[in-house]
Amino acid sequence: MNNLGTLSVKMEGASSGAIDLAASGIYPTSLSLSVDFRSNSSYDAYFTLSNAETTLPGTALASACTGAAFANQPANDSVTATSNSASDVGKIVYCWGTTNGTNQVVAGKAVIVAINTAADFTTLDGTAKADWGNMLGFEISSAAVGTITMKEKSGGATIKTIAASGTATGVTDVASASQRAESLPFRAVGSGATTKVVGVVGVDEAGNTVADVLTLSGTTVVLGNLAFKRVTKLLYGDLESSVTATFAVGALSQKAASFMLSDGDNAFEPWADRKRYLHWCFYNGTTATAAGANDAFKVTLYG
Numbered sequence: 001m002n003n004l005g006t007l008s009v010k011m012e013g014a015s016s017g018a019i020d021l022a023a024s025g026i027y028p029t030s031l032s033l034s035v036d037f038r039s040n041s042s043y044d045a046y047f048t049l050s051n052a053e054t055t056l057p058g059t060a061l062a063s064a065c066t067g068a069a070f071a072n073q074p075a076n077d078s079v080t081a082t083s084n085s086a087s088d089v090g091k092i093v094y095c096w097g098t099t100n101g102t103n104q105v106v107a108g109k110a111v112i113v114a115i116n117t118a119a120d121f122t123t124l125d126g127t128a129k130a131d132w133g134n135m136l137g138f139e140i141s142s143a144a145v146g147t148i149t150m151k152e153k154s155g156g157a158t159i160k161t162i163a164a165s166g167t168a169t170g171v172t173d174v175a176s177a178s179q180r181a182e183s184l185p186f187r188a189v190g191s192g193a194t195t196k197v198v199g200v201v202g203v204d205e206a207g208n209t210v211a212d213v214l215t216l217s218g219t220t221v222v223l224g225n226l227a228f229k230r231v232t233k234l235l236y237g238d239l240e241s242s243v244t245a246t247f248a249v250g251a252l253s254q255k256a257a258s259f260m261l262s263d264g265d266n267a268f269e270p271w272a273d274r275k276r277y278l279h280w281c282f283y284n285g286t287t288a289t290a291a292g293a294n295d296a297f298k299v300t301l302y303g
Contacts, residue, residue, distance in 0.1 A: 004028055004301040009280075011045075011291030016281040018057060021301060022274075028301035030270035031278070033261055039292020041263040044283045048227075048258035049275040052182035052249075057279070061174050061200075061231050061247045064191065067239025068170040072157035073134045076100040078126030080153050081110040085146025085164075088112050092141040093150065096171065096235050098197065098213055100133035105199045105211035105235070108132075112148065126153035134197050135159055136213070136235035137171035160237065170237020181228035181249045184279070188214060189221045191244040198238070198245050200224070202231040216245065261297070 004026060009019060021028055037043055074097075081093040095108040108129040130153075138150055140162060148162040162169050179202070186200050199213035204227060212226040216239070234247050258279075259267055278299060282291045 001030070001302045004303050007299045007301070009297050009299065011280075011282055011295045011297070012293045013290055014282070015288040015290050016279070018052075019278045019280075019299065020276065021278055021299070022276045026303060027274045027276065028303040030268065030302045032266060032268045032300045032302075033297060034266040035261045035263060035297040036295070037263040037291075038294035040284070040289070040295055043289065043295075044260050044262045045297060046258045046260050046281050046283060048184070048279050049269070049271060049277065050183045050279065051274065051276050052184060052279075056180070056182060056249055057184065059178075059249050061178050061186070061249065062172050062234060064244040064246045065172050065234055065236045065239075066244050067194075067196065067241050068137075068160060068237040069239070069241040070135050070160050070170060070237040072152055072155070072159050073238070074100070074132035074152050074159070076131050076133070077155075078130045078153035079108075079110055079132060079135065079159065080126045080151050081112045081148060082151075083112050083144065083146045083148050085144075087145035088148060091144075093148065094139040094141070095127060095132075095135060095150075096137040096139075096199070096201070096211075096233075096237075097135040098133040098199075100131045102133065103197075103213050103215075105136070105201070105213045107211075110150070134238050135170075136197065136199050137168065137233070137237045138162065139168040139171055140166070143167050170235060172234040172236075174232055174234060179230040179232055181231050183227045183229060184249055185224035185226055186212065186228065186231055186247055186249060187221050187223045188216060188245050188247050190216045190218055190239075191246075192242065193218045194240055194243045196239045196243075198247070199235040200228070200231050200247060201233040201235065202228040205229050
């Protein structure tokens, strides 16, 4: 294995960045990293590798999504679906939400089994999943003929309706041309004050369907936790109708998809495919932080 050279990276004033490891035209097959955090010796750096173009991080997955303001979140309950048109009976409502007490996005379905004049929703068949926390989106197997109503099973309180001819609420499908995530997590930011939950659905490098959720923090960018090859759906039903959320690729590094180095440490990282970009983020605990004048790291490339 040949030593292709060493890059010295001064981090001053930045909390994250991306380095083109193949700028010379040669793709390295492995690297070693060492850090020297003199200004902030107790801080950490997270690193992850991808083939992403330098312009990709921060690219929006779709236009800003306006919240659907789902009410009466189940909080450990099942969900029922009914319609005021007999033509909708038997259709399937696909449900996206979290498991109660967790930040785990899951999918479920409810079959529209009755006209919604039923007086007691506790007698209706709900979703097999009985421990929903926050519902994030609903989709119908075919366009609604009447008004579709999703309710908590136990109390019969309305979560959200879908009007006649509608197909979804709280869900946006990402256009094929915008789905690329290049093994990076997603990030989201609100247009105003909000602490609501949003999520994304997609596939990982192995082709498995994966989903991730995060809690918004107003106009501060919040980073997701999982690496996506493609992001296919955006979920924002829990968000207030007065707020929009913008979803983007570009969490430059996250603990779940990378390794961490602190002052004086070093690590060796081989990879099988043609990774090109090294993304880094400088952390004080769990907070991305601007690096000091003497904070730096070195990357030695091999190929």
